[in-house]
Amino acid sequence: MTARPGNGPPFAQRPMTTKRENSKTGVAAEDPAGWLDDHGAILFQFAFGRLKNRELAEDLVQETMLSAVRSLSSFRADSSIRTWLIGILKNKIIDHLRQTRRAAALGIADADGFEETVLQRDFNRYGIWNRFLSNWAANPEELLEHDQLLAIFKECLEGLPEKARQAYLLKNFDAQESDEICNILGITTSHLWVLLHRARHGLRDCIEKRWSPIEDE
Amino acid sequence: MTSKLHTFLSALSCEQYTRLLSRSLDSKLSFSERLSFYTHHILCVVCRRYRRQILLIERMAQKVAGADYAKDKQERAGSAGGELSAEARERIESELSRELATRCNKPNG
Numbered sequence: 001m002t003a004r005p006g007n008g009p010p011f012a013q014r015p016m017t018t019k020r021e022n023s024k025t026g027v028a029a030e031d032p033a034g035w036l037d038d039h040g041a042i043l044f045q046f047a048f049g050r051l052k053n054r055e056l057a058e059d060l061v062q063e064t065m066l067s068a069v070r071s072l073s074s075f076r077a078d079s080s081i082r083t084w085l086i087g088i089l090k091n092k093i094i095d096h097l098r099q100t101r102r103a104a105a106l107g108i109a110d111a112d113g114f115e116e117t118v119l120q121r122d123f124n125r126y127g128i129w130n131r132f133l134s135n136w137a138a139n140p141e142e143l144l145e146h147d148q149l150l151a152i153f154k155e156c157l158e159g160l161p162e163k164a165r166q167a168y169l170l171k172n173f174d175a176q177e178s179d180e181i182c183n184i185l186g187i188t189t190s191h192l193w194v195l196l197h198r199a200r201h202g203l204r205d206c207i208e209k210r211w212s213p214i215e216d217e
Numbered sequence: 218m219t220s221k222l223h224t225f226l227s228a229l230s231c232e233q234y235t236r237l238l239s240r241s242l243d244s245k246l247s248f249s250e251r252l253s254f255y256t257h258h259i260l261c262v263v264c265r266r267y268r269r270q271i272l273l274i275e276r277m278a279q280k281v282a283g284a285d286y287a288k289d290k291q292e293r294a295g296s297a298g299g300e301l302s303a304e305a306r307e308r309i310e311s312e313l314s315r316e317l318a319t320r321c322n323k324p325n326g
């Protein structure tokens with residue numbers, strides 16, 4: 001259960017920079033005075049990774065911590081404080097996407113040119129493969145243990161067209177339902193399918209290019 | 218490959234196969250969609266490979282998403298975006314302590 005803030009000195013009397021031991025598992029886990037030191041960098045990098053904007057990411061970290069303080073009583077000790085904070089941050093990011101979806105629909109070029117570069121290059125005018133794919137996914141269990149491959153996956157994810165990337169992250173990282181993603185991004189279901197297809201197709205293409213153990217047969 | 222082969226593969230092109238494959242990960246395909254998907258699947262070795270790779274990539278996503286939170290601060294240091302700026306830290310610190318000052322003496326819950 002949650003520690004009661006009433007025990008011990010009021011938070012505000014503690015120096016904010018104090019490093020406490022056991023910050024992840026110890027009794028002081030819910031002490032917000034140490035959040036910035038313990039989780040600030042992770043939260044910032046998470047937000048920056050999603051939104052690619054420093055100031056926005058910093059603002060959302062601030063909002064997250066303030067909301068967390070206000071709803072501290074809803075924190076349950078069965079999750080870590082970091083997971084809880086990231087959960088709040090995720091909602092802030094989704095709210096932001098929802099608010100800016102109209103601007104985003106106008107502003108973010110959604111994969112313009114991708115059709116020509118990746119999709120059309122792979123197929124001829126009859127829609128048949130232009131090339132033979134090498135057989136690199138024969139041992140998925142083995143491949144999933146390759147840190148290098150997972151690192152390549154992350155790089156490739158970064159390189160996707162922005163709207164396709166957001167759709168893919170909401171779907172595969174935030175486990176949002178399709179209806180909800182459409183709502184957040186302000187798009188139709190068929191548009192979502194196109195974006196997710198672009199994301200997956202683009203990821204496959206990018207991984208194949210970068211993963212050196214892949215050899216043509 | 219030729220257009221004859223395309224006709225042979227019962228009206229579903231490889232490109233359409235890849236679209237259906239992606240959609241099957243997000244929603245349920247209709248019976249006729251599944252039928253033409255499966256027919257193409259049996260006949261086309263390239264698309265079978267494609268499918269295996271796409272499914273592997275889905276699992277990579279699950280794995281990376283699951284590991285996202287567990288990472289330690291040290292591991293993350295130096296990754297894209299870097300750290301909070303000094304100004305932001307200062308601002309958040311003062312906002313946080315102001316918030317705490319108004320909260321900490323209230324009874325819990």
Ligand SMILES: [Zn+2]
Nearest residue numbers: 231234261264
């Ligand atoms: Zn095919």
